[in-house]
Amino acid sequence: MSTWRKDHLGASSSEPLPVVIIGNGPSGICLSYLLSGYTPYVKPGAIHPHPLLQRKLTEAPGVSIMDQDLDYLSEGLEGRSQSPVALLFDALLRPDTDLGGNMDSVLTWKHQKERAIPHLVLGRKLPGGAWHSIEGSMVTLSQGQWMGLPDLQVKDWMCQKRRGLRNSRATAGDIAHYYRDYVIKKGLGHNFVSGAVVTAVEWGTPEPSSPGARDPSPLFQVSGFLTATDRSQQPFSLCARNVVLATGTSDSPAQLGIPGEGLPFIHHDLSALEAATRAGTVTPSSDPVVIIGAGLSAADAVLYARHYNIPVIHAFRRPVDDPGLVFNQLPKMLYPEYHKVHQMMREQSILLPSPYEGYRSFPEHQLLLFKEDRQAVFQDPQGHQKVFEVSLVLVLIGSHPDLSFLPGAGADLAMDPDQPLSTKRNPIDVDPFTYQSIHQEGLYALGPLAGDNFVRFVQGGALAVASSLLRKEARKPP
Numbered sequence: 001m002s003t004w005r006k007d008h009l010g011a012s013s014s015e016p017l018p019v020v021i022i023g024n025g026p027s028g029i030c031l032s033y034l035l036s037g038y039t040p041y042v043k044p045g046a047i048h049p050h051p052l053l054q055r056k057l058t059e060a061p062g063v064s065i066m067d068q069d070l071d072y073l074s075e076g077l078e079g080r081s082q083s084p085v086a087l088l089f090d091a092l093l094r095p096d097t098d099l100g101g102n103m104d105s106v107l108t109w110k111h112q113k114e115r116a117i118p119h120l121v122l123g124r125k126l127p128g129g130a131w132h133s134i135e136g137s138m139v140t141l142s143q144g145q146w147m148g149l150p151d152l153q154v155k156d157w158m159c160q161k162r163r164g165l166r167n168s169r170a171t172a173g174d175i176a177h178y179y180r181d182y183v184i185k186k187g188l189g190h191n192f193v194s195g196a197v198v199t200a201v202e203w204g205t206p207e208p209s210s211p212g213a214r215d216p217s218p219l220f221q222v223s224g225f226l227t228a229t230d231r232s233q234q235p236f237s238l239c240a241r242n243v244v245l246a247t248g249t250s251d252s253p254a255q256l257g258i259p260g261e262g263l264p265f266i267h268h269d270l271s272a273l274e275a276a277t278r279a280g281t282v283t284p285s286s287d288p289v290v291i292i293g294a295g296l297s298a299a300d301a302v303l304y305a306r307h308y309n310i311p312v313i314h315a316f317r318r319p320v321d322d323p324g325l326v327f328n329q330l331p332k333m334l335y336p337e338y339h340k341v342h343q344m345m346r347e348q349s350i351l352l353p354s355p356y357e358g359y360r361s362f363p364e365h366q367l368l369l370f371k372e373d374r375q376a377v378f379q380d381p382q383g384h385q386k387v388f389e390v391s392l393v394l395v396l397i398g399s400h401p402d403l404s405f406l407p408g409a410g411a412d413l414a415m416d417p418d419q420p421l422s423t424k425r426n427p428i429d430v431d432p433f434t435y436q437s438i439h440q441e442g443l444y445a446l447g448p449l450a451g452d453n454f455v456r457f458v459q460g461g462a463l464a465v466a467s468s469l470l471r472k473e474a475r476k477p478p
């Protein structure tokens with residue numbers, strides 16, 4: 001660890017850091033890149049295919065995108081995100097991608113060290129965030145090129161590594177590797193502290209230094225612990241003028257909330273099945289693995305188990321033909337494997353015995369309880385109970401943001417503070433052009449926490465935060 005990082009992580013540090021980013025996934029990495037002085041300009045001579053955007057881009061030649069009015073530039077853009085800045089940055093990076101094109105970005109990047117803002121990125125695991133927890137052989141839902149961060153195309157990185165996309169998609173393992181490499185290639189490593197878990201963020205407003213001085217900005221105290229290679233833990237505490245929440249959603253899986261859910265054979269993460277197959281504790285001759293859920297993570301688990309010929313009971317609450325099931329929103333041509341799972345879920349409920357050996361689908365079934373002797377008790381739609389001996393249970397029914405390190409677990413920051421924080425229905429309430437919390441100055445949120453659920457779109461939030469922080473730095477008295 002560099003001395004600079006040691007100084008700031010040590011309790012003795014008195015000078016506040018301008019920015020602390022909590023979370024080292026794609027959101028935190030992209031923001032670190034922008035805060036490190038990498039500055040986007042429109043390439044001389046580049047023509048954007050969106051005529052209105054092209055006209056606006058020509059109005060301020062030679063001015064960095066980060067110094068322009070993001071509200072003005074993004075006005076009139078439409079696409080698959082609700083965030084205007086996410087659409088803007090995506091349109092600049094991948095100008096015609098939604099039309100099926102492959103046009104190069106209209107941006108060129110200059111490394112202007114004088115614009116860098118010192119910052120630290122704290123993360124529980126290695127840089128790459130959720131991608132280090134996703135089963136490595138799983139293929140991304142998004143096209144591989146949408147998983148890339150600024151100025152390093154996934155396809156170019158793949159070429160260098162002699163890897164290839166699969167039907168234009170990448171494996172989660174390659175993407176995790178790409179993010180780790182991105183941090184190294186772009187020289188961002190000194191900003192990152194891996195194995196750092198934040199357990200508390202508190203803030204207060206310091207006294208004004210002189211009568212009549214402007215209201216001082218709040219100061220944040222960020223504390224937690226660092227896990228060393230020998231697994232020992234060391235507390236740290238640091239002070240920051242701005243804090244960016246980029247913690248994603250993957251650390252707090254949703255629970256069924258039924259008796260026995262804490263038993264050791266119940267898991268909430270696909271990696272448990274991987275570990276059990278690797279260790280040989282779950283095999284083709286074991287009792288079935290129960291997979292609960294009808295989303296893509298559950299589908300991935302079904303595919304994984306099928307690959308290893310492991311018997312599966314697949315239970316989910318909704319009817320198989322429920323239009324709200326994610327499978328109905330995915331084009332068949334692009335996602336044949338997920339449609340296969342949906343077909344299995346559907347056919348099994350009509351035909352008995354299963355045409356898919358070793359797989360049984362239980363639509364509209366509710367789990368009632370798990371027993372210590374590895375039994376799972378289900379209730380069918382008619383209210384009848386069924387009991388099965390099982391080897392392992394995977395509860396894959398989504399995940400929630402975990403902001404337990406904030407006062408009141410961050411509930412006051414949500415769009416509707418009376419409802420639980422949710423990335424899809426009730427994200428953190430941020431200004432759409434700065435991503436600063438509406439409720440707390442100096443506190444920012446990025447990625448799923450701010451309602452941007454795809455890597456392609458989390459990057460616009462990073463642009464908004466970097467642009468806002470640069471303006472704040474410029475306003476600071478010398």
Ligand SMILES: Cc1cc2nc3c(=O)[nH]c(=O)nc-3n(C[C@H](O)[C@H](O)[C@H](O)COP(=O)(O)OP(=O)(O)OC[C@H]3O[C@@H](n4cnc5c(N)ncnc54)[C@H](O)[C@@H]3O)c2cc1C
Pocket residue numbers: 022023024025026027028122123124125128129130131134139140141142146147196197198199246247248249250251297405446447448449452453454455456458
């Ligand atoms: C199975 C699966 C498949 C997906 N497929 C796709 C896809 O195909 N395309 C796509 O665009 N998106 C996909 N996503 C969503 C994608 O993973 C997220 O949009 C993206 O990773 C969000 O990036 P992030 O940096 O905001 O958060 P994350 O990637 O979740 O990173 C946040 C990091 O912060 C860490 N953290 C959390 N709390 C703390 C704390 N208190 N202290 C320190 N560190 C902390 C977490 O451990 C995590 O490593 C998928 C997600 C899952 C789970």
